[in-house]
Amino acid sequence: MAIEPTNIIYIAVSVGIISGFFIFAMYFYICRLRRLANEFRYESVRHELDEEEIEFKRSIEMQADDFDDMFNMSGNDLEFDSQDKDRLRMLDKYRNNLVAGVDADNDETDRNI
Numbered sequence: 001m002a003i004e005p006t007n008i009i010y011i012a013v014s015v016g017i018i019s020g021f022f023i024f025a026m027y028f029y030i031c032r033l034r035r036l037a038n039e040f041r042y043e044s045v046r047h048e049l050d051e052e053e054i055e056f057k058r059s060i061e062m063q064a065d066d067f068d069d070m071f072n073m074s075g076n077d078l079e080f081d082s083q084d085k086d087r088l089r090m091l092d093k094y095r096n097n098l099v100a101g102v103d104a105d106n107d108e109t110d111r112n113i
Helices: 005-039 051-070 082-112
Strands: none
Touching: none
16 A cells, blocks of 8 residues: 555644644743742842941831830820910911912902903
8 A cells, every 4th residue: 555645745734733842832831930039049048237238127116116216105295385375376376368369359259250
């Protein structure tokens, strides 16, 4: 039984397509492995601190107590003294004058329209 020439061509084309697909798949797999290997390359990192960093860390730890004291409010700190009350009255008077001035301007504008 002899193989016809047209069957040989079909077999050759099929083998060529399959081998081409196999070569492409292997190339893609190798490229992916190389990319992943380069992407996740681990370099050792030094975990100890040098003298300057240790000194900075100590200074921050010392300041932490100061921050806690700064925001620690007792009942005595919430009282206003006479100077604070005078400033608050002055600000309230200033705000009232501004509001009254804006209201007066709005009334004049409404009359002109």
